[in-house]
Amino acid sequence: MKRVVVWGWHSPSGLSVIKRLQERQQIEVIAWVGKAQECTHDLNEFLHQFGLGDHGYSGAAAPYYDQIYPCLPRFLELFSRVSFSMGRSFQEMLHIFNGYCDYIAAMYRDNRVDAVLFNNIPHFGVDTLLYEIAQAMGIKTVLTYQSLVPNRFFYVDRVEDFGLFTDPLPSTELPFQSIEPGFRKPLFYMRNASQKREYCLLSLFNNLLRMVVLKKNKPMTLAGALHKYQVCREYGRYASGMQQHAPDLAANFVYFPLQLQPELTTAALGGMYADQLLAIEHLSEMLPDDWKIYVKENPKQTRRQRDALFFQRLARVKKAQYIPATYDTYALLEHSRFVSAVTGTVGWEAISGGKNSLVFGKAWYRTLPGVFQYQDKPSLQEILAYRIEHHELEALYNELMAKTVEGVMDPVYQAIVPDYDESRNVDCLETFLRQALGLR
Numbered sequence: 001m002k003r004v005v006v007w008g009w010h011s012p013s014g015l016s017v018i019k020r021l022q023e024r025q026q027i028e029v030i031a032w033v034g035k036a037q038e039c040t041h042d043l044n045e046f047l048h049q050f051g052l053g054d055h056g057y058s059g060a061a062a063p064y065y066d067q068i069y070p071c072l073p074r075f076l077e078l079f080s081r082v083s084f085s086m087g088r089s090f091q092e093m094l095h096i097f098n099g100y101c102d103y104i105a106a107m108y109r110d111n112r113v114d115a116v117l118f119n120n121i122p123h124f125g126v127d128t129l130l131y132e133i134a135q136a137m138g139i140k141t142v143l144t145y146q147s148l149v150p151n152r153f154f155y156v157d158r159v160e161d162f163g164l165f166t167d168p169l170p171s172t173e174l175p176f177q178s179i180e181p182g183f184r185k186p187l188f189y190m191r192n193a194s195q196k197r198e199y200c201l202l203s204l205f206n207n208l209l210r211m212v213v214l215k216k217n218k219p220m221t222l223a224g225a226l227h228k229y230q231v232c233r234e235y236g237r238y239a240s241g242m243q244q245h246a247p248d249l250a251a252n253f254v255y256f257p258l259q260l261q262p263e264l265t266t267a268a269l270g271g272m273y274a275d276q277l278l279a280i281e282h283l284s285e286m287l288p289d290d291w292k293i294y295v296k297e298n299p300k301q302t303r304r305q306r307d308a309l310f311f312q313r314l315a316r317v318k319k320a321q322y323i324p325a326t327y328d329t330y331a332l333l334e335h336s337r338f339v340s341a342v343t344g345t346v347g348w349e350a351i352s353g354g355k356n357s358l359v360f361g362k363a364w365y366r367t368l369p370g371v372f373q374y375q376d377k378p379s380l381q382e383i384l385a386y387r388i389e390h391h392e393l394e395a396l397y398n399e400l401m402a403k404t405v406e407g408v409m410d411p412v413y414q415a416i417v418p419d420y421d422e423s424r425n426v427d428c429l430e431t432f433l434r435q436a437l438g439l440r
Contacts, residue, residue, distance in 0.1 A: 002027045007127045008119030010034035011411045016426045030111040048084040048218045052099040060105035064136035071132045079125025081262045086224030115140040123264035142436045144409045150417045152404035163366040168403035169435045179394050183353035200232035235303035238311035242322040253292040255336035259344045260298045261305040270342040270361035279360040284319045296323040369393045
């Protein structure tokens with residue numbers, strides 16, 4: 001019997017699989033953080049109400065602290081999406097970080113945990129610590145990520161392997177996936193995506209009210225509420241003041257669409273380039289003085305991570321122009337010399353239409369033809385000279401997708417599965433988990 005800690009897996013399918021394996025005494029769930037009543041730890045409480053005074057110091061993390069501490073910046077980046085963190089000093093966040101580390105390591109040590117299961121790539125901060133501490137202690141981790149191919153998801157046991165998928169599990173055969181040449185892709189999650197106006201005073205009032213009335217739900221400090229108000233005001237003022245509504249499409253330019261922040265695809269898979277401005281700065285160093293970088297805002301972006309200093313820093317990059325979210329992404333993609341992103345789907349859209357892409361993070365498509373990894377230090381001439389052969393792209397794409405697993409881990413993706421069958425999905429996920437954990 002495997003002793004496991006579970007993060008997520010609280011969809012109807014996920015619940016069924018975990019409960020089924022429990023009933024058959026193939027796994028013992030030591031802790032289960034999620035949103036279902038079967039979970040031992042409520043997700044919101046675990047993120048927003050973790051109390052340092054509730055747990056005595058165990059010292060369990062001490063032998064591994066040198067391995068865990070380097071993930072502190074990533075923890076801070078990801079945990080910033082949690083209202084509990086807003087307005088807190090670095091020292092306060094360091095106390096929270098160390099409190100979680102000690103608690104998690106003690107849980108693993110005292111319960112002799114064999115594996116930690118995630119229903120996605122860790123991206124809330126606390127789940128990142130669950131992952132990093134497990135890695136430091138030699139505990140197996142199971143991570144999944146839903147793909148754009150209906151009814152298929154990626155699996156890795158280390159975040160570093162995402163996009164490489166070097167050790168795939170046996171899976172059902174996938175029919176050949178043809179790729180329609182062209183940039184436009186039916187991304188269902190971007191349908192009707194548009195920036196929603198945030199009313200700063202109303203938001204401040206709601207946050208102050210929540211501090212009084214809903215203290216036990218998602219607590220926030222007064223400093224956090226005031227900071228949110230300040231950033232909301234700054235975002236509205238600076239974004240509108242910097243927008244270039246008529247970029248010169250005849251110029252030599254690189255198209256760099258910003259990804260939503262804070263979010264998995266940047267904070268968890270971007271490494272140090274979760275700081276997208278760092279990627280833009282480094283990109284600018286590759287380009288001649290007369291080139292431009294058209295930095296288009298994400299249609300779903302809010303004032304999060306878009307304060308005055310963000311815009312002041314962006315303005316320092318003389319080659320960069322800030323393009324409003326409403327501008328046609330495909331016009332920019334088509335006229336660009338190449339595209340660039342941390343891990344964004346725009347890179348996949350680009351290469352499927354025959355245009356090269358420079359990526360800074362662990363994109364799922366990073367091994368495909370036409371994709372250049374910044375860390376490999378490609379020259380501008382190399383990127384411009386490469387020609388994508390569509391038949392080669394199609395063949396290698398199918399090799400990549402053959403490494404995926406059948407099933408839907410993220411219920412949102414059920415919408416793109418024709419004739420979705422819940423019982424069939426439960427069977428697929430059970431087969432996967434048995435293989436991943438080495439169960440009979």
